[in-house]
Amino acid sequence: MSAELESIERRVLWLATSIVHHANKVRETRSGVKVGGHQASSASMVAIMTALWFEHLNAADRVSVKPHAAPVLHAINYLLGNLDPAYLTELRAYEGLQSYPSRIKDPDPVDFSTGSVGIGATATIWSAIATRYVADHFEAPRAGREIALIGDAELDEGAIWEALVDPMVPALGELMWVVDLNRQSLDRIVPDIAAGRIRSMFEAAGWQTITVKYGRFLRELFGRKGGEALRRRIDGMPNEEYQRLLRGSAEELRERLPGTGRGRRDLEKLVAELDDVELARAIRDLGGHDLVDLVEAFRACDADERPSVVFAYTIKARGLATEGHPANHSALLTVEEWEGLATDLGADAADPWAPFSAGSPEARLCQATAERLRRDPVEPAPPPAIPAEVGRDHRGKASTQQAFGRFFVDLGHKAPEAAASVVTVSPDVGTSTNLGGWINHAGIWNPRERLDWFADDTNTLVRWREDQQGRHIELGIAELNLVGLLGELGATWSRDGRPLLPIGTIYDPFVNRALEPWSFGIYAGGQSILVGTPSGVTLAPEGGAHQSISTPSVGIGQPGCVAWEPAFGQDLEWALLDALGRLGRPGGESAYFRLSTRPVDQSLAAAPEDAKARELRRRDALGGGYLLRAAIGGPPAVTLAAMGVSVPEACAAHDELSAGGIAADLVVLTSADLVFRALRARQGLGDADARVLDRIFPQERAAPLVSVLDGHPHALAFLAAVNDTPIAPLGVDDFGQSGDVEDLYRHFGIDAETIVGAAVDLLN
Numbered sequence: 181m182s183a184e185l186e187s188i189e190r191r192v193l194w195l196a197t198s199i200v201h202h203a204n205k206v207r208e209t210r211s212g213v214k215v216g217g218h219q220a221s222s223a224s225m226v227a228i229m230t231a232l233w234f235e236h237l238n239a240a241d242r243v244s245v246k247p248h249a250a251p252v253l254h255a256i257n258y259l260l261g262n263l264d265p266a267y268l269t270e271l272r273a274y275e276g277l278q279s280y281p282s283r284i285k286d287p288d289p290v291d292f293s294t295g296s297v298g299i300g301a302t303a304t305i306w307s308a309i310a311t312r313y314v315a316d317h318f319e320a321p322r323a324g325r326e327i328a329l330i331g332d333a334e335l336d337e338g339a340i341w342e343a344l345v346d347p348m349v350p351a352l353g354e355l356m357w358v359v360d361l362n363r364q365s366l367d368r369i370v371p372d373i374a375a376g377r378i379r380s381m382f383e384a385a386g387w388q389t390i391t392v393k394y395g396r397f398l399r400e401l402f403g404r405k406g407g408e409a410l411r412r413r414i415d416g417m418p419n420e421e422y423q424r425l426l427r428g429s430a431e432e433l434r435e436r437l438p439g440t441g442r443g444r445r446d447l448e449k450l451v452a453e454l455d456d457v458e459l460a461r462a463i464r465d466l467g468g469h470d471l472v473d474l475v476e477a478f479r480a481c482d483a484d485e486r487p488s489v490v491f492a493y494t495i496k497a498r499g500l501a502t503e504g505h506p507a508n509h510s511a512l513l514t515v516e517e518w519e520g521l522a523t524d525l526g527a528d529a530a531d532p533w534a535p536f537s538a539g540s541p542e543a544r545l546c547q548a549t550a551e552r553l554r555r556d557p558v559e560p561a562p563p564p565a566i567p568a569e570v571g572r573d574h575r576g577k578a579s580t581q582q583a584f585g586r587f588f589v590d591l592g593h594k595a596p597e598a599a600a601s602v603v604t605v606s607p608d609v610g611t612s613t614n615l616g617g618w619i620n621h622a623g624i625w626n627p628r629e630r631l632d633w634f635a636d637d638t639n640t641l642v643r644w645r646e647d648q649q650g651r652h653i654e655l656g657i658a659e660l661n662l663v664g665l666l667g668e669l670g671a672t673w674s675r676d677g678r679p680l681l682p683i684g685t686i687y688d689p690f691v692n693r694a695l696e697p698w699s700f701g702i703y704a705g706g707q708s709i710l711v712g713t714p715s716g717v718t719l720a721p722e723g724g725a726h727q728s729i730s731t732p733s734v735g736i737g738q739p740g741c742v743a744w745e746p747a748f749g750q751d752l753e754w755a756l757l758d759a760l761g762r763l764g765r766p767g768g769e770s771a772y773f774r775l776s777t778r779p780v781d782q783s784l785a786a787a788p789e790d791a792k793a794r795e796l797r798r799r800d801a802l803g804g805g806y807l808l809r810a811a812i813g814g815p816p817a818v819t820l821a822a823m824g825v826s827v828p829e830a831c832a833a834h835d836e837l838s839a840g841g842i843a844a845d846l847v848v849l850t851s852a853d854l855v856f857r858a859l860r861a862r863q864g865l866g867d868a869d870a871r872v873l874d875r876i877f878p879q880e881r882a883a884p885l886v887s888v889l890d891g892h893p894h895a896l897a898f899l900a901a902v903n904d905t906p907i908a909p910l911g912v913d914d915f916g917q918s919g920d921v922e923d924l925y926r927h928f929g930i931d932a933e934t935i936v937g938a939a940v941d942l943l944n
């Protein structure tokens with residue numbers, strides 16, 4: 181390998197270490213809170229990343245970098261002229277370099293946000309699928325390789341294995357994962373010898389596996405007398421013992437390395453041939469620090485059609501004073517150690533950010549690499565125009581879930597161009613969330629064509645023709661995969677220049693299972709619609725753990741996302757169109773819909789016939805709610821505010837109160853989230869539109885409130901602050917059980933009778 185590449189490798193280690201050093205030991209912090217950063221995790225990746233960037237990557241490739249190697253990525257970007265040196269002192273500072281690689285917030289090129297281990301790695305799988313999908317449906321080139329650089333303990337994460345076993349994955353030959361196998365996690369040494377087991381698991385999932393374990397010096401020793409025994413000894417020792425030897429003195433090494441097994445005498449002789457320096461070098465001579473071996477392994481990945489994983493054996497904190505120490509994860513070099521490192525690496529502690537001198541071989545290699553990796557900025561195509569309505573007449577009894585299913589058929593007629601950008605995804609619940617009609621119409625996308633063996637069976641309702649033209653993507657029962665894929669489908673506008681309108685369906689109780697990776701996908705810049713259905717205790721007979729309770733609050737609390745819970749088909753239609761119109765663009769937003777299978781009489785809230793009144797209703801519904809029934813002849817004595825599937829109960833309670841001579845307003849909420857934002861905006865917090873408050877809770881009509889939803893009551897309790905009125909928040913605050921809707925509504929106190937009672941109590 182060229183001398184200049186090795187020199188760059190040393191400089192990358194120096195810069196990455198110094199970026200963390202400066203943030204912790206040089207920059208002042210006012211609060212006294214720890215800054216942190218990971219010199220050890222970075223050091224173990226320096227050779228892998230140097231080899232990858234300077235010898236292997238192409239401009240079209242995308243790389244997901246393990247969270248704790250962020251300083252290495254910034255160091256490389258700096259050397260390539262893609263990061264202003266002023267940032268090198270700003271790791272973890274306000275508006276500086278983020279703690280972990282961030283696509284959205286970092287100032288330099290970052291392909292994937294990482295930080296939540298497992299999620300950043302699997303994002304490469306979903307990105308590969310998203311970019312193939314775009315290339316199959318639109319005139320867009322496919323991206324290059326999809327590369328993930330991951331920590332070995334990251335493989336403990338279930339998200340990794342959930343993704344790996346998806347049947348589409350073995351077809352994705354553009355995937356290359358490199359595992360930084362440093363045998364250490366945060367707190368401990370990865371127990372025993374995990375590598376063989378993990379290798380077999382990847383192979384069983386259809387991957388090519390490549391192991392880069394021994395460095396050249398060790399390989400040379402293996403050829404000597406006693407070499408076989410040395411190899412057996414190193415291969416056979418558990419990780420803990422290996423790490424102990426790394427930290428041992430030469431004397432300890434001589435004593436312990438031969439071990440007690442077969443070939444011990446030969447091994448003792450071999451050890452005796454080596455001086456102390458050679459012995460120390462031998463034990464830490466791993467392939468993951470060998471630039472030549474790494475590049476060779478990367479090339480072998482390209483030569484195979486399967487996805488590939490390279491297990492690169494490394495040492496955590498390689499080259500630093502903390503090398504191999506079991507507690508080095510967050511350890512920082514002292515000032516003296518850092519100055520010593522400068523000497524070791526030929527850097528200057530007095531001028532840590534000095535660039536390579538102009539015209540030097542290193543500077544030329546950096547420049548050539550920067551040119552090779554230069555990308556044209558992505559010009560996002562404008563997202564398709566979304567109509568305000570699709571023209572359906574919502575009558576009779578229908579659930580929001582049914583209305584959701586029909587919506588796509590209508591969209592196809594009314595706005596075919598928009599429908600062409602819709603891609604739906606489901607984790608084996610497509611038909612049970614009413615996507616069956618759409619799936620038949622749109623077909624299923626798969627990177628490999630698959631025959632529908634039931635195409636000639638007249639008894640099957642859903643056609644499972646799978647090819648590269650379909651527009652529904654079916655996953656196994658894998659909620660993490662669902663949200664991972666949604667995130668990447670929702671980012672194609674910024675990655676490939678082509679906006680998609682991704683919509684995923686999931687049973688609402690499983691939103692919480694998918695919550696963190698879903699949120700991470702939004703953080704990483706994906707914009708999509710997640711539909712949770714059915715929800716609440718309203719799926720009554722299906723019972724127990726399937727009944728979601730906390731999701732209305734989850735929706736309010738999720739940044740970058742508007743949460744909707746409409747009761748009626750018309751409101752849902754308007755809201756879905758509004759949500760579609762926010763996707764696939766700079767400053768766009770995701771949406772979450774909480775739907776139900778309960779049939780609801782649409783005439784309870786029939787949209788006004790008069791065009792102007794209808795438009796007002798639409799605008800209110802899109803603002804978060806509308807005043808469905810106003811108390812007659814003056815301000816109300818009480819206001820009922822109901823969301824989603826609880827609206828019919830509130831209507832019945834309103835009838836009863838009116839019959840009893842109690843004047844009541846009835847407000848239908850379509851989005852507690854938007855109303856909450858409006859309240860904060862009115863208080864000068866946030867820049868949402870506050871108009872809806874004056875429309876649905878005008879001050880002159882202020883009255884005690886009863887709020888009701890099929891979910892935890894605290895989600896609407898904030899309404900008390902709108903006009904500073906008392907509130908009785910009704911909702912579900914315990915695990916559900918089986919039973920009919922009426923039974924459960926009574927049990928949890930979200931039935932009409934309880935609403936009436938709560939209203940009367942408030943008045944007394």
Ligand SMILES: Cc1ncc(C[n+]2csc(CCOP(=O)(O)OP(=O)(O)O)c2C)c(N)n1
Nearest residue numbers: 221248295296297331332333334364365366
């Ligand atoms: C989902 C998640 N759980 C826990 C953490 C905290 N954490 C950060 S790094 C780490 C250990 C990572 O070990 P490994 O992947 O082997 O990385 P390395 O040894 O290279 O630091 C843990 C548990 C996290 N970032 N994300």
Ligand SMILES: [Mg+2]
Nearest residue numbers: 332333364365
């Ligand atoms: Mg590790």
